[in-house]
Amino acid sequence: MDDIEALRDFSRFYTQRLGLLGQSYLDSGLGMTEVRVLWELANGGLGTARAIAERLGLDEGYLSRLLAGFERKGWIERKPDPEDARRRRLALTAEGRKQAASHDAASRKAVGVFLGEMSPDARALLGDGLARVKQAFNPPRTAELRDLAPGDSGWIVERHGLLYARDEGYDASFEALVAEIMAEFIRNHDPARERGWIAWGGGRRLGSVFCVSRGDKTAQLRLFFLEPEARGLGLGRMMLEACLGFAREKGYRELVLWTHESHRAACRLYERAGFEKLGSRAEHEFGQDTVVVDYRIGL
Template identity: 85%
Template sequence: MDDIEQLRGFSRFYTQRLGLLGQSYLGSGLGVTEVRVLWELANGELSTAREIAELLGLDEGYLSRLLAGFEKKGWIARKPDPQDARRRTLELTAEGQALAASHDKASRAAVGAFLGRMEPDARALLGEGLARVRQAFQPPEHVELKNLAPGDAGWIVERHGALYARDEGYDATFEALVAEVMAEFIRTHDPARERGWVAWGDGRRLGSVFCVSRGAETAQLRLFFLEQEARGLGLGRKMLEACLNFARDKGYRELVLWTHESHAAACRLYERAGFEKLGSRPEREFGQDTVVVDYRIDL
């Protein structure tokens, strides 16, 4: 099953399990969209029809008709914006607030009952999975690079093992190699000339990169990777520049690295940054036939 069918299948699965397919959401007499608009008016920070349409991706004509129905039933009131007379803001009436609160209570009860039927381990797995799904749909807005800290090493080893097994078919020997590199760095690295960074965004780890010494004049880039949802945001370039700048500041004359030819995006990043491709060689490693590529750049 490809990723398109996986997502479509999951959509059909969860909408049925959460009772979202009926004409009336949780017996309220309202559809899912109507209940969501009520929720936004009660809990969100939006106050105009255009803002709600943009947030929810709704056609403005359809939303206008929906809101007219709310107004006719006495659930919302329209008021002039005190700061812009051309705009009309939306507010829930007391009746609308009570209705939104009753829907929220019913929804919490229904979801609580659903979760209550699950075993604790399954419930924990669901929570972790939902967090990862949300990460995939919502790229981080704020990213920063932090020095390696306690707890990071285990995450770096685990994510390298899982991602390269998924994307490249590598076996457990690759995870073992990453664990050995991390253990050596933690035990023996020179803080004055070597450093590891972990990229963080919106409270979660997104990737890593390391600069390690290979002599007085040569540094090596190692353990450079990004989570899927953090790619395409310019973060890889930012991490590479941090490593290059650190190596220059510490007096190294060159930075070297090796990667695999299959990592096409990484190879393009290195070449755009000015790295010289020294050559490539076929290897049998990590349970796969690979092509190792060597790069270097003068600092």
């Protein structure tokens, strides 16, 4: 199944599973679009018909007829816009707010029943999957760095193993190396001089970077990784600056790292940040012929 059919298949599955196909959503007497417009009026902070149409991608003529129906039912009223007398702002009446609250409660109840049939592990899997779907449609533009927490190391090992196998053809020995680095860090790192960060955005992990000691004056950058959809947004630079700042703060005189020549975007990032290329060497590792590149920067 290709990507197009996979998305269509998922759309057919979830619309049926959540009961979105009937003429009356959750026996409310309203269609799905009407319920969504009512929700936007109650929660979206969108005061004009044009704003709602743009937000939901609706034809303005269709939305006008829908809103006229709400008005006949006494659910909305139109008031002059204090900033522009030519415009009318939409507001829910008391009855409209009552209807919106009723539909919202019914929806929460229906979804609660749906989730109640799932195990805690299945619900966690669903939550992660929903975050990934949203992420795919709306990649994050910002992220925050958090300290390494329980569960992060397993994600780091998994994502390195999967993506480097897919993109570079590395075998399982690379995943084993990442697992060994993580195990060593968790067991023996010095919190006063070593640190690991996880980049979070859109409710999920996007990347990792570590600063580890290689002596009193030398630190090493390790496990610098970004999910593919998070690359090219400036997050890598932010993570690199965090590592450099930490190393300076702890009194290291230099930061070193090694990478592979095939990681061209990472090499450009290091060089733009002022890292000096020390040299390169051909190796056969992780089931592939590689070229290892060494970098350093004075702090």
